[in-house]
Every structure is written in C-alpha cells, then in structure tokens.
Amino acid sequence: MKKFKFRLDKNADKKIIQLAWPSIMEQILEMMVGMVSTIFMGRIGTNAVAAVGMDNMLISFLQTVFFGLSMGTTVIVARVIGEGNKEEAKRTLMQSIYMALVIGILLSVFGKIFSVSILKLFFGGANIKVFNIALSYFNIILLNLPFFVVDITVSGAMRGAGDTKTPMIITGIVNILNIILNAVFIFGVPVLHIPAMGVVGSAIAVTISRILSATLRIIVLYVHKGLKLNLTFKDDYSIKPKLMKRIVNIGIPGFIEQAVMQGGFLILEVVIVTMGTTAMAAYQVGINVNALAYFPIFGFSIANTTLVGQSLGERKFKKAEHYSYESLKITMIVAFVIGILMVIFSKQLASIYSSDPVVIKESVGIICTFGVIEPMLAILNICSATLKAAGDIKYVMVTSFVGLWSCRVFLSFGFNQLFALGMKAVMIGIFFDFSSRSIMYLLRMNKGEWKYLKV
Template sequence: MENIMKNINQRKEMIISICALAWPSIVEQALQTTVQYVSSAMVGRLGAQASAAVGLTTTVNWLINSPSFAMGIGVLSYISLCIGAKKFEKAKIAAIQSIIITFILGIIMGIATLSITPFLPKWLGASSEIQRDASLYFGIICFPMLFRVATIVFGAVLRSTGDMKTPMKVNLIMNITNIILNFLLIYGTETIDIGNFKLTIYGAGLGVAGSATAAAISYSISGCLMFFALYRNKLVSPKGKKIKLNIPIMKRCISVGFPITIERVVTCLGQVVFSSLVTRLGTLAFAAHSIALTAEQAFYIPGYGMQASASTLAGNALGERNEKKLHQMSVTILGIAVVVMTITGTILFIFPNVMMSIFTKNPVVVKSGSSALRIVAVSEPIFGALIILEGIFNGVGDTKTPVFVSILSMWGVRIVSTFICISKFKLGLNAVWICMVADNIFRFTILFIRFLRGTWKRKLSL
C-alpha cells in the first residue's frame, strides 16, 4: 500500500512539473496563433486573392525556419542534458555556440531568401493575379532574417534551462506589436461612427505589404529581446566569456540538429510541392486550404506547448541517468496530450464553420474549408501523440530514425497520394486533407512502435 501511495505521489509531482513547464509554452503558442488569426482575418478583409497571396508562401516560411528550429533543438538537447548532469559550465559554452549559429545562419538564410523572392510565386505555380503581392510579402518578412533566427534559437536555449516564461513574455510583446502595426499599416484612413460621434482612424493603406511590414518589425523586436534575455539567464549567460568556437560541443549540437535540419528542409520542400499541387484546384480552393491550415493551428496549441516540456524533461532525466523517470515522464505527458487534444479535436469537429468565418465571408471558401477541418479534427489525438513523441526523441538527442520516418511519410504518403488524387482522379480539397491525415497516422504508428521497443533510451555521454 505504501508503494502504491508513493507511486501516486510521484505521478502527481510529475504532472505538476509537466504542467508548470507546459503552460507558458501553451500560452506562447496561443499568442502566436492569435496573432496569425488576427493577421489572416485582417488580410482576409482585402479579399480571397490577398489571402491566397499571403498563404502561398506559408510552407516556404516553414522551410526557411527549419534550420533555425533544428539547431535550436540541437542546443536544447545538449544544454538540458548538461543541466540534468549539473555540468553548468558546459551549458554556458553551448549557449555561446548558439550565438555563433544564430549569426552565421541568419546571414546565410537572409541572403538566400531575398535572392529567390522575385521568382518564388511563379515557381509555386501561383496565378498571375497574386504573384506580385506574394513576392512582396515574402521579401519583406525575410528581410530581418537574423532576428527571426535569434528568436527561435535563443528561445530554445532559454527553454532548455526550464525558463518557459521569458519566451512567452517576449512573444506577448511581439504579438501585441504585430497586431497594432497590422491595424495601422494594412488599411487606409477610415471614419467610424460611434453613436453621435465620428472617430477617424488613420492608416497607411499598404494592404498585403502592410501586414508583412508589421511582421518584420515584430520579428526584429523579439530577436533583440531574446538576446538580452539570454544574457540575463544565470544558467547559460555568456556574460564575461569570449564568444568563440568550441568544436566538440558545436559538433555535438550539430550532430543532433543536422538530421532535423535535413528532415525539415526535405519535408518542407514536400510542403512546397504539396502546396503547388493544391494550387491546381484554383484560387478559391487554395484560399480555403490556406485559411483552414491557419484555423487548425489553434487546436494543436496544447500539443506543441507540451512538446517543449517533453524535450526539456526528457533531456534532464537522461542527464540524471534516471531511465525510470524518463519512462514515467514520457508516458504521463503522452496521456495528457491525447486527452487534451481529443477535447480540442471534438470542438473543431463541431464548430468548423465558426472558425472559417473568422477569416473570410466568402461562402464557397467557408464551406470548402469547414469540410476539410472536420476531416482533420478526427485525427487530432493521434497528431497530439505524434508531437509529443517527436519532442521526447529530440530531447534525448535521438533524431535519426524519426527524421527518416518523417521524410518517407511526407514524400511516400502525402505527396504521392495527393498527386494521384488531384492529377489522376481529379478529386477536390477533401481528398487532399485525407492525404494529410494519412501522413500523420503513418508517422505516429512507426514512432509509437519505436517508443514501445525502448531502443531510444540510450545512454549519451557529455
């Protein structure tokens, strides 16, 4: 009886620890989704063409963010291991490597993205009516690339120390800035009647370019704030130390992050190909697809919020050499994610029309997007478990097999099946979203089998 009560208390403590780490990340994800909702809704007021122009490069933005996220995971994995093993000096050296990574990656990605800006919409198969706006939007948001990389990588460093609140606060500032600037830059000067009073609101009237400018300024602010937060964090602050390369630690961070970089680049290229296939369905269908993707984001916020916690706690447990704790934490957070995302999936299934109507009033787009959302809502619990499994494997530095599975699934399941549905059978948007669900189910199945086998619980030395 005593052992049972002890196990119950340990599980309660673990749930409290998970929730304490997860809630700031969940709030952060919610803030990011909120600002994307607001931006999309504001752009949606300009018409379906404007929504399509902004949505066209969404998957390309995932692609260019991929190396930053991957290197962030590499640094997070190493630092969380160091902190679990109480090797704090190595954690600080790893933080210095993150500064070097940010600078090099930011410069390279900035030059590369601005170079392809004039040609990208045409490469993606966009109609001529949206090419100019799509190109302009992409170029503006890629201009502050160094700050975008800093936001992602330094945020990962802070989370590796268990500091989830600071990235949340920085994102709050970034999102409020973005919303205010969106309001001022997208629309022209308007007069609003409030009872007997008339209120004149001045705006720049830049349309799609205004939305991009707001995002660019917000990225710049968040990148600077993350950098200052890194210097103030006692566990990883490089204050008083030289910013110099440490080859063994850099290699270790890259060895974890590089496979993820390859995976994200290849799968995001798959997303680009996937989007180009969807554009064949026409502007309205693509607008419905883009808006539905945005609407869905709110419903996997809990999963991605808990993913950062899963990575940090898994790394800490491995650093402590506590395999029992690692297993209990993994099972617990998987269970929580499935329960929570079952609830969010149910809400999405019941109210897809409401979600679509936030972003557009076009009845064709609303109807088409709502049908797609109902399809994906059924798979939300599985997607939640998949997100957590990826977080656990990333946290312990076991990335190679998940990377291979992700690439295989994207190109072998999603791309091939979508091409067949659109090109051979002339099916519509619903078939495309079924292909997306099939991709997620395939990845979950393979990773869950690997999780059950336990081969990922290997001992990594520092």
C-alpha cells in the same frame, strides 16, 4: 516493451503542466500574429489570403535550418543542465547563435537575390495578381530571417534549461505590438497620416516585431540575473568547434527532418495551387484553425523534451521514460477534447478567417478532418519529442520522409489525378500521413532503446 497504462501520475503531471502551459501560451501568442494577419488578409480579399499563405509556406521551408539548430540547442542544453553544468549550457547557446546568424544572413541574401525565380519555381501556376502580391510580401519578410534565428535559438535554449515563462512573456509583449502594427500598416491611420498599405503593411509589421523580439531576448539574457542561462560580459565567447559539432550532430538530422517536412508541405501547396484560388484559401483557413488546436500539443511536447532531456542528463532512465508516457497520456486527452470542439464549431471557425461562402464551405470539411485526427497528432508529436530529446532524431528524420511524402504528398496527388477529388484527396493524404507516423513513433518509443543513446 513498456505496457501502456492509462492511469495518470499527479506528481509527474503537475511538473509537466508547469512547464507546458507557458509554452502553450507562447505559441498561442506567437500564432495570434499569423491568425490576425490571415483574418486581415481575408478582409482585403481571397487573393491576399492565398498570396500570404504561399509565402508563409515558403518562408517556413527556408527556416528549417534554424529549427534544426534550435532543436540541437534545446537537446544539448537540457542534457548539460541535467548534468549540472551551467557554464557548458551558456557556451552551447553562444555557439548556436554564431552558427545560426551566419546561415540566417546567407539565406536572407540568397532569397532576396533570387526572389522572383524562387516564387516562379514553386508558385508559377498561381494567377498573376496572387503572384505579385506574394512577391511584395516575400521581399520584405526575408529581411527578418537573421533576427528570427536568434529569436528561436534563444527561446530553445531557455526551454532546454527549464525556463518556459520568460519566452512566453517576451512573446506576449511583442505580439501585442505586432497586432497593433498590423492593423495600423494594413488599414492605415489617416489622423496620423499613415496610409493603408495592405499586404505590404503586414510584412512590415511582422519584420519590425521579429527584430524587436530578438533584441529583447538578448537583453533579457544579460539583465535577468535569475535565469539559468544569464549571460555576463565575463563569459567565454570564443568559438568552440567541438561543442559546435555536438550541436550539429543533433542539428543536421533536425534540419533534414524539418526540410523533409516543410518540403512536403511546400510541394503539397504547389499541388493545391492547381486546384484554384478557392482551394488555396480554404486550405490556409484549415491549417490556421488546426494551428490553434496544435498549441497545447506543442506545449506538452516542449515540456516533454525538456524533462526527458534533463532526466537523461541525470542518467535517470526510468524517470525519462515515465515523463514521456505521462506527457503522452495528458496530450491525448487534450487533443481528443479539442478535436470534438473543432468538428462542432467548424463553420464558426471558418467564418472567422473568411467571409466568402464558397471558401467557408470548402474549409469546413478540412477543419472536420483535422478534428478527427487530432489524437494521432498528439501521439506523433509527443513520441517524436521523446526520440529527439534522446538524440534518436535520425529515425524521426527517415520516418518523416516515409510518412509525409508517400502519404500526404504522393497519395494526395495520385488521388486527385485519378479521381479528381480536389481537397478531399489532400485530406485523405493527411489522414494516412498522421496515422503512419504516429504508429512508427509509438512503436519506436515503446522499444526503449532511445534511453541509452549518447549525444
């Protein structure tokens, strides 16, 4: 077991930060859309906040297949780039796009046909106004799933190749447009004869932005000659079953892990629905604020995945281990500082998302709880990123079920049923979820067996 020393390596840290900061900025830009949308929904009313929050949770569950394939793409691209095989990296990207597009189209069609049944299954307990708003939003958002999968697959491949700046730039351009479109379609522009469309307007804005984002990423692959994954029409576009299988070997456990995670989030949302509209809205405010804190953690985990994957491709095992521990140290420091700020400014942060005093009061406790456990979130994400980069994703998959479902879902439900704690029960469950998984991942990373796995 490696002895953990909290002493930073400036050279390694510089490389980690160089890869991490564009990913951090990209996530900030990406989540700005969700944040602005939630703020806009808050101005429309609590029902709108609750409805869009429910839909986003459900859409996140439907997107788990894409995240699994994206993870498989990132890991394989990082490995083959480390091996010095650029052509294989480009072939990996194309095979991932083929698979993901088929799945994206199927999920979009399935969701459209059974939209009412799906929403009734998960959110039938919501009041009729919230349900109808959610249904309108859901039916429009489903249209962007095929484009979304192209978007995250290409981004994942770029990151695996060590390019985090290009995805950031594209995300920035698209999200500026997204914010503008949200404002225009939600509230209307009488001078331009554009009516106010409320929640439906937000769904249209997000869909247009997703289509544009996917289109831009594909165009950049062909016109930007400086990219490691620069495509040409002379490249090999044939289907490669063996390469697809290699991606799927990482992608399927990645999909199951995300399905377990998103399924847990979704069921927890169902539990919260029974607590009332105020609890639903407060929880959405809390997770949106925590998403802001999650940006740097996600950025460092992306940098860690790339550097560990490429080091393993080079068969430099000590280098891979060194990067994983350096990423962990930096991220824990950042998470600790962010957590303190979340606790100090919890009321101000809650007020950004809602003007309802009751919602704000409920949100403050949720935000403070997330602030306290931010360092554990750093451990959880960096250690799991190391294991995923190495191909040890089955362990992450199993422990995700153990931690999230036994603690976050069942413990929250049990505490609320037994002691009627409401949202306090949910936050207790989240605390134990983060604690258990961070310990399991850290112990697994310390064993070091992940360095010698084949993918």
